[in-house]
Amino acid sequence: MEREKQILANYIKEKGLRKTPERFAILEKIAEYKGHFTVDELFAYMHEKNFPVSRSTLYNAVELFLECNLIERHTFDSNVAYYERKFNKEPHNHQICTVCGKITKHRNRDLTRQIKHVGFRGFKVESYQLNLYGICKKCQREAQKNIEK
Amino acid sequence: MEREKQILANYIKEKGLRKTPERFAILEKIAEYKGHFTVDELFAYMHEKNFPVSRSTLYNAVELFLECNLIERHTFDSNVAYYERKFNKEPHNHQICTVCGKITKHRNRDLTRQIKHVGFRGFKVESYQLNLYGICKKCQREAQKNIEK
DNA sequence: ATGTATGCAAACCATTTGCAATGAC
DNA sequence: GTCATTGCAAATGGTTTGCATACAT
Numbered sequence: 449m450e451r452e453k454q455i456l457a458n459y460i461k462e463k464g465l466r467k468t469p470e471r472f473a474i475l476e477k478i479a480e481y482k483g484h485f486t487v488d489e490l491f492a493y494m495h496e497k498n499f500p501v502s503r504s505t506l507y508n509a510v511e512l513f514l515e516c517n518l519i520e521r522h523t524f525d526s527n528v529a530y531y532e533r534k535f536n537k538e539p540h541n542h543q544i545c546t547v548c549g550k551i552t553k554h555r556n557r558d559l560t561r562q563i564k565h566v567g568f569r570g571f572k573v574e575s576y577q578l579n580l581y582g583i584c585k586k587c588q589r590e591a592q593k594n595i596e597k
Numbered sequence: 598m599e600r601e602k603q604i605l606a607n608y609i610k611e612k613g614l615r616k617t618p619e620r621f622a623i624l625e626k627i628a629e630y631k632g633h634f635t636v637d638e639l640f641a642y643m644h645e646k647n648f649p650v651s652r653s654t655l656y657n658a659v660e661l662f663l664e665c666n667l668i669e670r671h672t673f674d675s676n677v678a679y680y681e682r683k684f685n686k687e688p689h690n691h692q693i694c695t696v697c698g699k700i701t702k703h704r705n706r707d708l709t710r711q712i713k714h715v716g717f718r719g720f721k722v723e724s725y726q727l728n729l730y731g732i733c734k735k736c737q738r739e740a741q742k743n744i745e746k
Numbered sequence: 747a748t749g750t751a752t753g754c755a756a757a758c759c760a761t762t763t764g765c766a767a768t769g770a771c
Numbered sequence: 772g773t774c775a776t777t778g779c780a781a782a783t784g785g786t787t788t789g790c791a792t793a794c795a796t
Contacts, residue, residue, distance in 0.1 A: 525672060
């Protein structure tokens, strides 16, 4: 957390921006999320935690955090942007259950290594998103039960 | 094309829907796209080709084609949905140049095979999207030129 | 005849923009 | 004091919805 704040502070100084309390409070609250969050969820969470900020400020902050690589954005299949902390995390994949909608994250180093070199026609891969769509174990079981009935 | 129409016709019959001229005209025009298209582009294209249909009808059709697996949808990083024909195509990846925005498609069978088995905790992978973000060869060259100046 | 599909207009909703007031420097 | 940032309200734009009319069955 301290390192993340440091990164943000450095970036702010470097770009001649301003160290507002809002930005650091938002960064702190984001750190409490284990998985993904939307701006709307974050908006509610900030209010709940007695540090209400406007949506404008959230969008502004989130943009800033993206710039200094503290978070990343996913759109999956909807029109809503999902964010998650990026700092110190290895690249990972998302598996989305098309039945219950649950999103799970996991890593696979071999695959990551391979993907980094899969660029075509001299394309230099800097990051990637791998989304797996399918059916989670739980939903597979439920489906099986329904067949057996 | 005939097989795609057949698939659509079958699906329509099976679900008790209706074989409207719009649906088949839209399917035909979609087949003329080599890459991705948005609903807005398709809207303009249908008018251009003297088969004007409303946006409602397009959204309806596109939803139907998704259901019978004739097309697929990607959101990449924006809030706009991109569609492309799926029929008879092997799974492929997208590489998106973060400088010029160009989207290129390519395949890699080894990778595809591997990805299909990467499901975690019993997750059964049915499809996937792999988006590579980075810099295309052309933009790398331009960047190089600017450094040399 | 029945009820699905179309097309128009209005509604939706996440995100963006404009702008006056605030506050970091 | 200067000017970036905040917060409010309004605008934007892709997508969705409601509903009367048209038309596939």
